[in-house]
Every structure is written in C-alpha cells, then in structure tokens.
Amino acid sequence: MTPKDPGPAYCLNPDCGQPIGRSAGCGRPRRYCNDACGRIYRRAREKSPTPDTLAHNAFARQVADDLTRLVARMLELTRAQQPLAALTLIRTVESDLEDLQAALVQQARDQRQRNADIAQCLGLPPEQLTRKLSADAVRRRMDSRPLRTRSRVSLPRQAAQPAAPAPAPQSVSAARIPGQRRSPAEGEETAPSRARDPDQHPTAPPAVLTRALSHLQRSSSKTLRELADDTEVSASYVSRILSGERHPSWKIARLLTLACGGDPAEVQPLWAAARSQAPTQRQSLPAALRGLHLAAARPHTDQLGENTSLTAHAITGMLHGTALPAWEDVEELAHALNAEAQPLRPLWNAACAALAGPHSVTGPVTEVTT
Structure with missing residues (x-):
C-alpha cells in the first residue's frame, strides 16, 4: 500500500514559517524547522497571560485601590484628631497589606521570578516563604476576601460615628456583594431577570x-x-x-x-x-x-x-x-x-x-x- 503524501508543512513558529521536510514514514511529524526554533516559540507562548495570571493582576489592583482609600480616610481622621476611629482602621489596613503582599508574591511567580529573590525582598528564608505564601495560600486569601470585606464595605465612612447594632447573622446562600446589580436609570424599566425568564x-x-x-x-x-x-x-x-x-x-x-x-x-x-x-x-x-x-x-x-x-x-x-x-x-x-x-x-x-x-x-x- 502506497503511503499518503503528507503534503507541504511549515514551521509553527510564526516568526519563522520555514518549510519542514516531512517523511511519510512512521513517527510523529515534525512541527518546527529545528529544536531551537521550537524552544523560542514555546517560550513566547508561556509569556502570554493565562486566566489565572489575569485574576492575580486584578486582585492586586483591587487590594491596592482599597488600601489607597483606607489610607486617605486614616489621614482625614488623623487630621481631625479622632485617634480611636483611626485605630479602628489599623487592623483593616494590616489585613489588606497581607492580601497585597500575597498578590504581589503571586505576580512575581507569574513573571517567573526566582523564589529566593522574592523571599529576599520580604526578608524571609525561601522555605518560610514557600510555607507561608504557597500558591494555595494565596488562592485561599483571594477566595476569602469577599466575605472579609463585605462586613466593612462602609467602614471608612462610618468609622467616626458610633457603632451601630450588629445585624442578625445572614446566610451565605443569600449573600450579595454590594454594587453587584445595576440601578435602573430614571424612567428606565427594569429588565426581567434572564435567570427566571420562561421564554x-x-x-x-x-x-x-x-x-x-x-x-x-x-x-x-x-x-x-x-x-x-x-x-x-x-x-x-x-x-x-x-x-x-x-x-x-x-x-x-x-x-x-x-x-x-x-x-x-x-x-x-x-x-x-x-x-x-x-x-x-x-x-x-x-x-x-x-x-x-x-x-x-x-x-x-x-x-x-x-x-x-x-x-x-x-x-x-x-x-x-x-x-x-x-x-x-x-x-x-x-x-x-x-x-x-x-x-x-x-x-x-x-x-x-x-x-x-x-x-x-x-x-x-x-x-x-x-
């Protein structure tokens, strides 16, 4: 039986595109003109951001923005000579700093920075960094942040006011992050939820x-x-x-x-x-x-x-x-x-x-x- 002609083939590296000599024999066909060209192409693909990398970057920006608002509020309270209200925000700032530290460590890992260099920036032994801020630990901080921040969404604006009575415990199944839904503009009819639309x-x-x-x-x-x-x-x-x-x-x-x-x-x-x-x-x-x-x-x-x-x-x-x-x-x-x-x-x-x-x-x- 005559083997089929494999036809013309070209290097998968878009910056190369050179023709590849393929044989019709057994074995997996070549994808690159040479090994060096294949390594260059694979490295370039690794540098493209993954969904996890985009999530880590978004998490870091969110925490940094929250910290900026908290520090600005603390400055206002300090100038207004309200030390108790400012002290109340200290624990929140410390928690956000830990979140930001975890986010930046994961960002550095996404950029393929060496673990020893990351640990040196934090003044920690590399093995301690691995235990304290593993990839799973960072993911847990990302997942738990919504619940930790939901209870203090209005804290910066209410810190100088007397504490309100604690609300009754709410079920997680009914939890909603403030600002998740659009408020209809004046005169705009609220569209029915597609989640319950029988059509x-x-x-x-x-x-x-x-x-x-x-x-x-x-x-x-x-x-x-x-x-x-x-x-x-x-x-x-x-x-x-x-x-x-x-x-x-x-x-x-x-x-x-x-x-x-x-x-x-x-x-x-x-x-x-x-x-x-x-x-x-x-x-x-x-x-x-x-x-x-x-x-x-x-x-x-x-x-x-x-x-x-x-x-x-x-x-x-x-x-x-x-x-x-x-x-x-x-x-x-x-x-x-x-x-x-x-x-x-x-x-x-x-x-x-x-x-x-x-x-x-x-x-x-x-x-x-x-």
Missing part, C-alpha cells in the same frame, strides 16, 4: 462544550490537519468533534484545548457537564463560568452588563473569582451566556462552604436544595 431556552451542556472547542479552534487559526497532528487522531474525527457529531474523551478534549492555546481548567467543567458527571473538587466556580464565557465567544463584560441586571464590575469579579455571587446572579450570568446554570450548582455550594468555614462572619451556611 429562555439555554443550550444543553454538550452543545456548550462544542461551542467552546469551536471558538478555541477559530481563535487559534489552526487547521484540522494541525489539530489532528497535535491530538494524534484523524482530521475527520476532529471535524466531527467541532461540529458536535462526536463527544470526545477528556484526553482528546484536553489535547484540543492545549493545541488551541486554551486553559483546560475552563473546559473541564463543560466536558463534565456534557457527560452528566459531577464536578470534581479540582474544579472551581470561576473556572466554570469562564468556560461558559469562552463558549459564548467571550463577549465583553459591558455587553453582558447591558443584557443583565448585573454590573460589568460584578461580572468580572465572578469570572475571576474575586467575589462570591448569589446563586440568582450565577443563574442570570449563565443564561446570559446561553447555557444551563444547574451544572454549576455543586460548584457554587462548594464555594459557599469553603468561604464560610468554622469562623465565618456571616453565620452558618444553610443547606442549599435544588
């Missing part, structure tokens, strides 16, 4: 996965043949996956995602929902929401804000995990992205339980039923 028919999970993989393929500009080489399956099978005729295994879905420059953490919740599988503990609500955002071709948050009652800032916080949304907000965002919200329910329950913990300031978590 809306969200796309089923298998179709959402297909949309996400198709958008990744279009964004990457890779051909079916190139994706077939990356995933070691036939180009016709890749075509059937992208058209929704076939549902791939997670191995193939992951390889397709990586080949297109996507984040497997965003696609895995979509794949699990398409297979009617319960989400794993490794999956998170923000990653699943980013997956739905990907499947909808990543519309701008301002556009989503116009189509929902949520603010663009709240939507950004939900996508990057900097805010714990109420379930109705998760529903509304999912439906605005033309997807079912129910597969997200276990992830939302897990987020509530993780943020509440044994020392939650908002009271015990109530049981959430479907």
